[in-house]
Amino acid sequence: MFARELADGTVLMIEQEDHTDLAAQFAAHWGNDRFSRPEPYRSMLFGTIYHDSGHREMEADLPIDVERGVPYAIGRTPPGVRKNEADIVNAHWIRGRDPYASLVVSMHHAGLRKRRYDTVRGKTIGGPDPEPWGNLGMDDAFNDLSGWLLEVRDELDLGDRGAQEAFWHNYKLLQVFDLLSLYFCRDGSERGAQREVVLEHVPVRAGSDETVDLHLVPTGPNGLRITPYPLDVPTLPVAMMTRVMSPVLDKPEAVTKEAYYQARRQPLTCEISG
Ligand SMILES: [Fe+2]
Numbered sequence: 001m002f003a004r005e006l007a008d009g010t011v012l013m014i015e016q017e018d019h020t021d022l023a024a025q026f027a028a029h030w031g032n033d034r035f036s037r038p039e040p041y042r043s044m045l046f047g048t049i050y051h052d053s054g055h056r057e058m059e060a061d062l063p064i065d066v067e068r069g070v071p072y073a074i075g076r077t078p079p080g081v082r083k084n085e086a087d088i089v090n091a092h093w094i095r096g097r098d099p100y101a102s103l104v105v106s107m108h109h110a111g112l113r114k115r116r117y118d119t120v121r122g123k124t125i126g127g128p129d130p131e132p133w134g135n136l137g138m139d140d141a142f143n144d145l146s147g148w149l150l151e152v153r154d155e156l157d158l159g160d161r162g163a164q165e166a167f168w169h170n171y172k173l174l175q176v177f178d179l180l181s182l183y184f185c186r187d188g189s190e191r192g193a194q195r196e197v198v199l200e201h202v203p204v205r206a207g208s209d210e211t212v213d214l215h216l217v218p219t220g221p222n223g224l225r226i227t228p229y230p231l232d233v234p235t236l237p238v239a240m241m242t243r244v245m246s247p248v249l250d251k252p253e254a255v256t257k258e259a260y261y262q263a264r265r266q267p268l269t270c271e272i273s274g
Contacts, residue, residue, distance in 0.1 A: 001058075018240050020048065020049055020051055027174075030230060054109075064257065087109050090105075091105055165207070183197055197216045234273070241268075
């Protein structure tokens with residue numbers, strides 16, 4: 001769950017599977033003459049669509065952040081309330097349908113606790129400096145695999161370095177799709193206004209170490225320019241469902257929950273261009 005404060009005091013609430021659906025819109029259209037398309041395409045799409053479905057376990061309970069008067073959002077949720085074990089259940093569910101996707105999603109969640117293994121990160125122009133880069137990378141990510149994930153690694157023949165490097169490119173792509181969606185869910189706005197963000201160290205092609213910095217520049221209330229442009233269509237209209245909610249303070253939690261379920265749905269739309 002994400003909670004974006006708007007200038008008028010209302011809060012834009014975004015459920016995790018709406019965030020992942022937006023990430024998947026970028027995954028579906030990623031690649032052109034310069035940027036290579038995700039391969040295996042279907043597995044990468046499947047993994048992107050369901051990469052955060054473990055959050056559903058918490059969202060179904062709809063725990064309330066009493067201080068803020070809305071459901072708990074990422075960054076404020078107490079550890080026990082988040083139910084991290086549901087991520088493992090979700091990864092098993094993905095494995096039943098697509099083992100490749102389950103491995104990339106599991107590595108993604110492990111990486112969230114380790115600065116995404118120092119691969120890709122977002123930097124807000126005019127914002128605070130991000131943490132310095134560390135030295136984590138592919139070997140750390142593969143060394144972190146344990147238990148059933150080692151079985152999946154072997155099933156997928158990811159024992160040798162060449163195969164691991166192709167997989168590593170896809171791990172980094174999932175970080176990019178996630179961060180592009182997070183730009184709209186959390187990182188790219190300040191009290192309702194969009195701001196410029198740079199995604200640093202974005203991979204360009206599988207089998208190459210080349211990376212670029214993607215500049216995300218708002219072109220209006222519903223437009224975003226990405227430079228260099230990584231998508232397969234000249235302009236891409238994207239959309240994500242949101243709920244607009246007024247904080248409910250000093251009332252029983254049940255009242256806040258009702259307000260959330262009753263909240264007006266508002267599609268967030270944007271035209272992505274190069
Ligand atoms: Fe995500």
